Amino acid sequence: MLTVVAGPCGSGKTHWIWQQMIAQEDAKPLAYISPATVGVDAYRLSLNVPQLQVEHDLPETSHAIRQAAEQQTIYLELGCYLSLDLPELAKIPHRQVAVVSPDCFAHTDWVRSDWEQWADEVVINAVPLAKITASKTTASKTTAIESEFVDSKTDLWQASLRGQVLDPASLHLFWQELVQGAYGRLIRAKAVFELADGDAIYVDHLPHQETTYQDLPLPKWLNGRPQRFSGIEMMGQGLDKGAIAATLSDCCLDDATLKSHQAALKESQAYLSQEAA
Amino acid sequence: MFWAILSGIEGNLPAYKAVLKDIQRQPIRVEEIYILGDLIGPRPESEALVQYIRETRSHSTHICMGWWEEQLFNLHGLRRDPDAIALKEKYGAAAIEQLWNAVSRDSTDWLRGLDFGFFELDCLLAHGSTLGCDDELTPDTHPLTLLDRLLRSDANTLFCGRSGLAFQYQLPHSQITSTVKTIGTPTSEPVVQEYSLKPRQIVGVGNVGRTLDQASYVLYNPNNNKVKFQQVAYGENASAVSASRGKGFGSY
């Protein structure tokens, strides 16, 4: 079965998909497709759902799509900046699910009824909205929504960071600048970063909310450059992509620093396990 | 568990041996020995002293560098004062040559590998202080300066040897009030805070090799914080040393 999942920015589409995946009772293999992304959500899902098959796009032919849909349970997640018009699925049985949150209906000029028209099912995700800024609460809901329109003026920027290890203090500094608008108006950002202490974290910034940080359930990588996924995806307006890329690059450890840092970490690990023994 | 802490052997091997013997004779068990610099001095016996220490030290003997070692490094161009101006001012130009000849290159390299100081439990042990080997702390030093040296490394006790004096300077209680106004504070509401410090002290551990026939050092019990000053008399084997003692570098 193929389920197409769409919804406004930050409404919780991936979370809903994950909930469906873990609740699945039959033994059909699971697949996840998230086109035009660098793979941040796909990676997080794959860490929590063993044997998840991840693809970057639908198969090329209708026949292949149909076959895949019969053999697997596929979730196709459409980012809020992507068109919902999928002619390749016109003749293929599939389900359309809209995941929306009570305060956030923005996708071009769609409101609740538009989603209800497009979707077979509308899921209302009560995404907690912490720290809404004062100006937003005084304005009407419509005004708040308008400011989050994703339209042709919206910039997208994504990068794979595979092999890169970041200095946490530098990342913190850069992230504060990013969310406060130093590089343009940020609407959404999510990333998986590998840090100097060997841990990997997931960072998520939603509109009008504080950034959330989550440790990923992975062992520390202490031997050379990490050979696992890391990357960043963001959406905004007037983004200075060159400056973002350059600053992120400045947060990364060079070979020599990484080597000596990892050596020191391994030494202290060895010392601690000696002490414990 | 006791520590023996000493400084200023200055190449005086008989004095050092007398101190070691005195340590062994103690009814209590001395588990750690700290030598706070100035193993060498501007005299040829320094080389033999360094060799002796290298050959006989146990793993519980901890050695850090001192003022004379720094002067030696200066002469080898390894520090900020390659012309040894400080040495010349204090002991005269002849001392430069004496120091240069006193220690072999091999021993100099070994001395360079010594620590700058130690932080053990709540004690800082160094020749001078964390400011450097030339920081001379005495009972006449202003108490706030002494507190500064302790607070820099958050130590409750600082053992030092630069002055060569044996003394115990205790600060059992210190208090002060600080009132701060910042740019955000309305004039009527500055932030007032009272601060007090738990007991702290500075201990001068005396000097082993400088005074003829008498060495001084300290025994310390970290469990009850008690300091005991030891005076050790030693015999006439010091004659070779006393012959060189009168030359070149006037009074200490």
Next chain:
Amino acid sequence: MKIAVISCIHGNLEALNAVLADIDHQGADQTFCLGDLVGYGPYPNEVVEIIRDRQIPSCQGCWDEDIIDGLNACECSYPSLLAEKRGRLAHEWTDAEVTAQTREYLAQMPLTLRHENLCFVHGSPQSQHEYLLPETSAFIALERVLSTGADVLFCGHTHVPYVRTLSDGQLQIRVVNQAQANAQANSQTLTTPLKRIINAGSVGEPRHGKPQATYIIYDTLSEQTIFREVDYDYEKTCAAIVSKGLPPIFAWRLSKGLEFAEKADDPTHVCER
């Protein structure tokens, strides 16, 4: 007498001009400067020229000292790799920009200034790199003032102005001196005199969350201090930062009143450099 104390101008010409106009308006009798005329900002030579031409006595800041020999700041000044890289770029830019005359002026600046019972330093009497923060141990702070022999110590370097009064200090002392024939304990209580540390903030790179330049006015008679926050066209400085090739992020950080790179992260840390 009313004295104005300014500090940490960092090549911010617009801010300096606005502050000097404000000082004239406030009717200050004398102005003292605590250094860091250059570094981070787009007009180091022009700032030095004004200070020199107006004969404002100034002590040497940590940046002023570094730039004389083209040195970079100590890495312990920076809280992150990213900040360190930005600081290095600022040093390289400033080093390339300053003229020989500017370097000459910076080299002849004294480390401290005195006026009656007042002492003026950039960081602390110990070092141009030492931060005297409101959270610095009160005992260490008092030691710093006492070491100058002055009643009031003016300092900069932190870029956030404050006035700190240290009073009611009492030290119990007990000394056993083995050199004395009768090594008895000698006890006494020392009371310390009232002393003040006054931080003049920053003209050119404020770090109190707002872009306004900060400085202080001190009245020697009443011993009162006024904090001055001066509006100026900071967007002009921002534009110059970008057009002259300094890291553009400095322009954004100036508009937010944030440090460009260096930060006093740990009040207990004393840079030994």
